[in-house]
Amino acid sequence: MNNLPFSRKNYQLMITGLVVLVLGLVIMTLDTEPYGFGFVGLTLGPLVVFTGFIIELVAILYRPTEQKR
Secondary structure, three states, X not given: OOOOOOOHHHXXXXXXXXXXXXXXXXXHHOOOOHHHOOHXXXXXXXXXXXXXXXXXXXXXXXXXXXXXX
């Protein structure tokens, strides 16, 4: 019996979510407009970060189905 709170799939999703979060933060810094007021800094970057948070939420709530033997 597995006593860990999450399965391998949960941890894979958490790592994916963290990578997407960091990617979104990096995208926000790449904006060439002053103070990050361009499309990349105000729209694209925050959407990618938001997607990362959604992936993290799914990773926490994901419950794998029991396999029948």
